[in-house]
Amino acid sequence: MECRFRTPSRSNSSSSTNAHVLLLPFPSQGHVAPFMKLSHKLTDLGINVTLMITEFIHKRMITELTLPRPGEEVHPIGIVAVPDGLGPEDNRGDVNKLSESFFRILPGHMEDLINKVSQSDGDAKVTCVIADPVMVSALEVADKMRIKKATFFTSSPGVLTMILQLPKLIEAGIINTKGTATKNEKIQLSPTLPPLSDAEFIWKCPEYKSMEEIVFQCTLSIDQNMRTSNWILCNWFNELDPSVECLIPNILTIGPLLGNGRPTGNFWPQDLTCLSWLDTQSPNSVIYVSFGSTSIFSQQQFQELALGLELSGRPFLWVVRADATDGVSPKYPEMFIEKVGNLGKIIEWAPQEKVLAHPSVLCFFTHCGWNSTIEGISMGVPLLCWPYLSDQFYNRSCVCDGWKVGLGLDYDDNGIITRHEIKKKLDELIGSDDIRTNALKLKEQAQNNLVEGGSSWKNLEQFVTQIML
Numbered sequence: 001m002e003c004r005f006r007t008p009s010r011s012n013s014s015s016s017t018n019a020h021v022l023l024l025p026f027p028s029q030g031h032v033a034p035f036m037k038l039s040h041k042l043t044d045l046g047i048n049v050t051l052m053i054t055e056f057i058h059k060r061m062i063t064e065l066t067l068p069r070p071g072e073e074v075h076p077i078g079i080v081a082v083p084d085g086l087g088p089e090d091n092r093g094d095v096n097k098l099s100e101s102f103f104r105i106l107p108g109h110m111e112d113l114i115n116k117v118s119q120s121d122g123d124a125k126v127t128c129v130i131a132d133p134v135m136v137s138a139l140e141v142a143d144k145m146r147i148k149k150a151t152f153f154t155s156s157p158g159v160l161t162m163i164l165q166l167p168k169l170i171e172a173g174i175i176n177t178k179g180t181a182t183k184n185e186k187i188q189l190s191p192t193l194p195p196l197s198d199a200e201f202i203w204k205c206p207e208y209k210s211m212e213e214i215v216f217q218c219t220l221s222i223d224q225n226m227r228t229s230n231w232i233l234c235n236w237f238n239e240l241d242p243s244v245e246c247l248i249p250n251i252l253t254i255g256p257l258l259g260n261g262r263p264t265g266n267f268w269p270q271d272l273t274c275l276s277w278l279d280t281q282s283p284n285s286v287i288y289v290s291f292g293s294t295s296i297f298s299q300q301q302f303q304e305l306a307l308g309l310e311l312s313g314r315p316f317l318w319v320v321r322a323d324a325t326d327g328v329s330p331k332y333p334e335m336f337i338e339k340v341g342n343l344g345k346i347i348e349w350a351p352q353e354k355v356l357a358h359p360s361v362l363c364f365f366t367h368c369g370w371n372s373t374i375e376g377i378s379m380g381v382p383l384l385c386w387p388y389l390s391d392q393f394y395n396r397s398c399v400c401d402g403w404k405v406g407l408g409l410d411y412d413d414n415g416i417i418t419r420h421e422i423k424k425k426l427d428e429l430i431g432s433d434d435i436r437t438n439a440l441k442l443k444e445q446a447q448n449n450l451v452e453g454g455s456s457w458k459n460l461e462q463f464v465t466q467i468m469l
Helices: 027-045 057-065 097-117 136-144 155-164 166-172 209-227 242-246 272-281 299-312 336-343 352-357 370-379 393-400 421-429 431-451 455-467
Strands: 002-006 018-023 048-054 074-082 128-131 150-152 231-234 251-253 284-291 317-319 343-348 363-368 383-387 406-408
Touching: 018 027, 018 097, 027 150, 048 057, 048 097, 048 421, 074 097, 074 370, 097 136, 128 136, 136 150, 136 209, 136 363, 150 209, 155 166, 155 209, 155 231, 155 242, 155 393, 155 431, 166 209, 166 352, 231 455, 251 352, 272 317, 272 352, 284 299, 284 352, 284 393, 299 317, 299 336, 299 421, 336 343, 352 363, 352 393, 363 370, 363 421, 370 393, 370 431, 383 393, 383 421, 393 406, 406 421, 431 455
Parallel strands: 018 048, 018 128, 048 074, 128 150, 150 231, 231 251, 284 317, 284 363, 317 343, 363 383, 383 406
Antiparallel strands: 002 074
16 A cells, blocks of 8 residues: 655755665654654655555554645655554564564565566656665565665664674674673773663663573674665764764764654654643743653552652653553552643653754653654753663663763662652753753754755765765
């Protein structure tokens, strides 16, 4: 199934070319969103774009994709939805099961689509495949069909450095072949980023220890995929870690990629009433609280979070998904809603870029997923960091100890982040002139990279030129 949706035109976009790019994100919110943003960038430069997603994801995105957008022109972004191999009763939160199923059937759908496009009179044949680095089978199809290929790395520079240095770390005996550190020492991956602890390895799964070796082997395959790609596109800007581009020659930093009001593949309807609520708040007064699409709290921890926000005494905008707690719907402390009154607003999903850019927002209480982190950096907002899984732990270290634009939280002896810890760190974050200054400096660097002549702007132009050759 294919649909086409509306995106705004750009006055500086070039005329349409015969170049046609097929983009294949991993089927989850955190991966689809940056791929959507990259799609917009490419169409702005006159490239024909087709985005392949699963039928399940397309159904969740359809509300956003079909919203009327007055005054917009149609860009040729095609969305093709294919099965993921799972039944309607299957749990797509089981990443291992979803991956095995989707990766098995993807090559057939991908080859069919490429052949169909090639035989069409109206579209240019696919000249480049841009795939998530975990999409091994997609890159193999590109090789088989002799199509140029790029990987789009949707996490942070520190995580890319970690992956690309894995073979050397194994060879040096620092990590064994199962992904376990051989010494209780931190690893210095980059001269401009903090050292890495073994607890920050992206394959660590504390709650699913049996999965760690599987994820580690997958991480090794990501390294191989990227090294054989023509280009590695990265959603950040050079100043966040200049040394990463020295690891291999085909890295192109093209970020920060922002939606700028266009569809970005949201799985939940955005509650736009929060923007008018923010309009009623004082400048630099609101704590924005959002932990992404996958973080899950225990009921006890959820209630401590609520009480911490109440204890702060500051206005807050809190994104609470219906599935934000384990087992049952979130339960707030007794009389919490009545006590906070107009001080706080709770919604299920936010137009995050618009929220972070709003003058009323003071700081961002985040899980440190890379999409959220790069958006916070791009808007110059200090970050209070509470990672949940995978790359989020090292992202926190980069935010707090590398770029120094945020603070982390500490668990108590019972493994709980208490209301008092939340209030303490919020007060410290808000009171830090150094963190605010660093955040504004990174915001300026981000903006400078996106304008004509900036490093990220040049890299994207270079990529587009090369895929048209």
